[in-house]
Amino acid sequence: MGVLDFAQATAAVDGIARRTPLLEAPELSEKLGVPVWVKAECLQVTGSFKVRGAAAALGALSPEEREQGVVACSSGNHGRAVAYVAERLGISATVCVPTWVDPVKLEGIRARGAEAVLIGDTFDESEAHALDLASTSGRRYVSAYDDPWVIAGQGTLAFEILDQLGAVPSAVLVPLSGGGLIGGVAAALQEKLLADAPRMVAVSAEAAAVMLASVQAGKPVELPEQETLANALAGGIGLDNQYSFELVRNRVQEHVTVSESEIANAMAYAASSLRLVAEGGGAVALAAVLAGVWLPDAKALDANRPVVVVLSGGNVAPATLASVLVR
Numbered sequence: 001m002g003v004l005d006f007a008q009a010t011a012a013v014d015g016i017a018r019r020t021p022l023l024e025a026p027e028l029s030e031k032l033g034v035p036v037w038v039k040a041e042c043l044q045v046t047g048s049f050k051v052r053g054a055a056a057a058l059g060a061l062s063p064e065e066r067e068q069g070v071v072a073c074s075s076g077n078h079g080r081a082v083a084y085v086a087e088r089l090g091i092s093a094t095v096c097v098p099t100w101v102d103p104v105k106l107e108g109i110r111a112r113g114a115e116a117v118l119i120g121d122t123f124d125e126s127e128a129h130a131l132d133l134a135s136t137s138g139r140r141y142v143s144a145y146d147d148p149w150v151i152a153g154q155g156t157l158a159f160e161i162l163d164q165l166g167a168v169p170s171a172v173l174v175p176l177s178g179g180g181l182i183g184g185v186a187a188a189l190q191e192k193l194l195a196d197a198p199r200m201v202a203v204s205a206e207a208a209a210v211m212l213a214s215v216q217a218g219k220p221v222e223l224p225e226q227e228t229l230a231n232a233l234a235g236g237i238g239l240d241n242q243y244s245f246e247l248v249r250n251r252v253q254e255h256v257t258v259s260e261s262e263i264a265n266a267m268a269y270a271a272s273s274l275r276l277v278a279e280g281g282g283a284v285a286l287a288a289v290l291a292g293v294w295l296p297d298a299k300a301l302d303a304n305r306p307v308v309v310v311l312s313g314g315n316v317a318p319a320t321l322a323s324v325l326v327r
Helices: 006-014 026-032 050-059 063-068 077-089 103-111 123-137 148-165 180-196 210-217 244-251 260-274 281-290 318-325
Strands: 022-024 036-040 070-073 093-097 115-118 140-142 171-175 199-205 254-258 307-311
Touching (some): 006 148, 070 123, 077 103, 093 123, 123 140, 199 210, 199 281, 260 281, 260 318
Parallel strands (some): 070 093, 070 140, 093 115, 171 199
């Protein structure tokens, strides 16, 4: 893909997104034997990192595109972010969501004045409808992951981490779904730091690992959707994926997966020990550390450089959070 415009994306994001905390995690540092910091995007203005990509994408629209409005598809967080940014910029938005969408996320979409269309029993079915709606209405489709502006917006997270940390991490663990977040973060870090860039570790939920399967196959593939606590990571990457697949394949050095029980444990740990509310999809990178699924490689990493774990979202229904806390 072409060069991502991080400068314009940063300008768009700065006016809308929140600068989220980078928190030292002493217990995790002791566990891994290296300094560990948690990037709390669960405290983002819309509850997840997705507002970054939405701000960059909608900020780049032409006056004509703004007038027409936008269409998106989302398992919840991207839709909530698009709705929030669209309201801020005076743009009409329609968001298609699958019927199993978390009610907290659905309410967040509607609360910002966007039209929410519940359609499809899977994310892919919902996305197919959204793409058709965008095509027939002439409105711009804003992908949750496969859009260069969305990817550049997500990449602004990397610059924020470097600024707050005041050092270059040895590794960054990031949740993986469609690849927009880790693709943007990896591209930003590698563009800025070149050979000194940290090791990028993508963490997938076992029950939502389409991008990982695609990387292993060497091309985008489809998998049946499964029920998972990490429903924010559910859905495909599009067989005609144009941007995020190549970024993940070429710029991510390591992949790991976590189970449902490991995700539940991470959500509970975030609440009890970090005092942070994390949804399943947002907690998978934390789960990889807690479960020992990922450990620092002494041969590949500098033990004096910190590790950053991205906690990417916190939009979760109270009943779901309660269910992991009382296990």
